[in-house]
Amino acid sequence: MKIASVNVNGIQGAVERGFLDWLAEQDADIVCVQNLKAKSFELDESILYPEGYEGYFLDAAEDGFAGVGLYCRKIPKAIMYGLGFEQCDNEGRFLQADYDRFSVASFLMPDDPHAKQRFIASYSDYLNKLRRKRRQYIICGSWYIAHKTIDLAHWSEHQSTPGFRPEERAFMDQVFGPMGFVDTFREVVRDAGHYTYWPLLAQDTPRHRQDGWRTDYQITGPELAKSVTDAWIDREATFSEYAPLIVEYDLTL
Known part of the structure; x- marks a missing residue:
């Protein structure tokens, strides 16, 4: 099973810059998209239902803001919209597809x-409850936090920068520590220099400069983490300031 995740930073602009062409080439089972900045009723059919995929979306209440989506080759058993707390649900921040053996969330x-x-604060409560459930989960998306010093360039200059502040990194320590989740990318790639976000990089510029941040993750519990077979960042995709994170699992939907 192949899962791709990407912060499109505006789905309509990403489509103009080649997102749908990229999607057609991936042969991914599920593609999780974030930061749509559009309501689903504003989107063309080609975006809602690309060939081979069924699209599901959670809009933010505010126009031009946030929003998440899932493109699924196999229709899920159920879709869960939101997490039940206002900041998440009104801002369109969590969308989950349930299959027989596990769930995948954007x-x-x-x-x-x-x-x-x-x-x-609210999300931590959810994650703590999640790990006590018997069901398995893969959560894919943008956390806007670089966890370790190897996850961003020039880290010593950014210790007070949002996205690398001590309290944010401490939260990620909890996620990948006592909460029991696993950073699937780091199951495969252990060295520095791998980024998903380039703040000052033009969208049409190849990602060869190494001054980025790794702020996007696919996380899961230790059992599903054993099924990870490969993981990489598609630096050649330039429809957003964010690069797609792709993980392959020895699983079937």
Whole structure:
């Protein structure tokens, strides 16, 4: 099973820059998209239902803001919209597809530092409850946090920068520590220099400069983490400032 995840930073603009062509070439089972910045009723049929995929979307209440989506080759058993707390659900930040053996979610953390801290409090409660369930989960998306020093360039200059503040990194320590989740990318790739976001990089510029951040993750529990067979970042995809994170699992839907 192949899962791709990407922050499109505006789905309509990403489509103009080649997102649908990229999607058609992936042969992915599920593609999780974040930061749509459009309501689903505003989107063309070609975006809602690309060939071979069924599209599902959770819109933010505010126009031109946030929103997440899932493109699924196999129709899920059920779709869960939101997590039951206002900041998440009104802002379109969590969408989950349930299959027989596991669930796959598209997730978008707030990027504003104050909103992020409020969100983390409620989200931490959810993650702690999740690990006590027998069901397995893969959560894919933008967390707007670089976890370790190897996850961004020039880290020593960014210790007070949002996205690398001590309290944000401490939260990720909890996620990948006591909460029991696994960073699937790091199951395969252990060295530095792998990024999913280039703040000052033009969208049509190849990602050969190494001054980015790794702020996008696919996380799962330790059991599903054993099924990870490969993981990589598609730096050649330039329809957004964010690059797609792709993980292959020895699983079937």
